[in-house]
Amino acid sequence: MAAGAALLLAAAGRLWVTGELDVPGPVAPSPIHLTGADLTGTPTGVGWAGLAAIAGLYAARGWVRRVIGLLTAAGGALVLTSVWSATRSGALADAVAAHAAAAGGTAQVATEPELGALGPAMAAAGAVALLLSGLLATVRSPAWPGMGTRYDRDAAPRQHQAETPSDLWRSLDAGDDPTLDAPGRTDGRAQGADGSAPEGGTATAPLARRPAEPKENS
Incomplete structure (x- = not known):
């Protein structure tokens, strides 16, 4: 789970797409570079959620751990879906065009955007790791050891x-x-x-009664 979350956070900052923008006038096309976070914010959000899930599995017990495992697995599936949708050719062209429009110019996409393989592969690997670890936590986590009860408020000595x-x-x-x-x-x-009781305390055992002394015969 930690490895999957780390892969998602690392993949979001890597370069995914390169392209060129055609600027009006006698100038060369301007290059454009987009990271995974520019295409979709899902890997970043699910990556941080995966790190939080690790702490949740240690702190929680019982069925709460199953819920955390299910949510983690759902996050991995969500990342796989978002990566697939964001890396299609039409989605890449729309992302580059939107980035050019946000720049406030009249540039247009000059060539077909090129998709790098490393960034999406890291995101897909991290998503699969979260999916599998989440399913494993759903099935096995109730039997895993957790945080001790020595600091619980209701823990008996x-x-x-x-x-x-x-x-x-x-x-x-x-x-x-x-x-x-x-x-x-x-x-x-x-x-x-x-x-007898110590100083500041009370004795709990009853005091033994003294035997009655026989009266002297007159």
């Missing part, structure tokens, strides 16, 4: 007991609470060895 000081620091760095299953902790608060 995992139970892990630290045995050494180094384990304690590693647990804290990983976002775990190493005191969840500490000895004497029964209701979310740690207790001392005698059942």
